[in-house]
Amino acid sequence: MGKKLIVYYSYTNNTKKIAEQIQVATGADICEIETVKPYTGDYNSVVAQGKQEIERRFKTEIKPLRVNLGDYDTIIIGTPVWWYTYSPAVATFLSEYDLSGKTIIPFVTNGGWIGHTLKDIENSCKNATVANAIDIRFDIDKMIFTESNLKKWIACL
Template identity: 40%
Template sequence: MTDFASAQTTTKTKTLNNETTGAKKVLIAYFSQSGNTRAMAKQIKSATGGDLFEIVPLKAYPKEYKVLVDLAKDEIGKGYKPELKSKIDNLSQYDVIFVGSPNWWSTIAPPVATFLSLARFEGKTIVPFMTHGGGGQAHMVADMKKLCPGATFLKALPISGSSVKEAQPEVTKWVTELKLAK
């Protein structure tokens, strides 16, 4: 890996191996605080054969729930976008990008906002997925669209965090309906 510097990101550049789904090259980029969104991302990988990329903030979020909730509310209210540990240097190789986030205060987590802000998604297909504690997708997709002008968005899949472990059949059905199954 080589060092990469950006105003928003103190990063290491990461080149991912391409795997194809039909004629489409698929990336699954996600941020996961508790592991639920990571589990869903792995299920999507299983269904698509795409590459995984974990969006990791430079500074880790606190583990204590109340502290995390207060910090997330503050960051979202201020439009804060944290620096990320790494970025993808070959995003242009991908046709379809699944983007996953937990639902934090009815929107995407700030690290996902950073990821979407740092890349150009014009001409790409974005497939949102999210985990939640009862809030569904809220306005997460609308907020992603604001950060990705020129991208095409496909149907999102929200899954309750308490149901993620049993969600593989639902994820596979969704990916198949989108014509992105391997």
């Protein structure tokens, strides 16, 4: 499948932990998407800010990636679900970077309400092949998805 890159955004580190687990198991390169302006305030105020951003389809500015996407054939992309879709930082990534011709493998962490996140990723990656998506549920920071199923999925990457 060629060279693989893990790209992820994480606010409370659930997605980051999965990304790092994938990295250790696959040896793929890894790159965090970072917002220029960090989200601040308590959790509930970020949840409320996130709602407004999703409703406005706001694309928060992100720092330039430290990698050249052209070097990779497969992008394993991780995002938390924010208000039934992917996070604004990932929205910016998907609109700013050219993923055409690549294989996109999404992993999506969430609290049980994934909504239309996977459909939205497919729709935003029209010129790529989206495959093998996984939905990983957390209860706050405790993974509900079983570790063995996660390992099985990782083993297929």
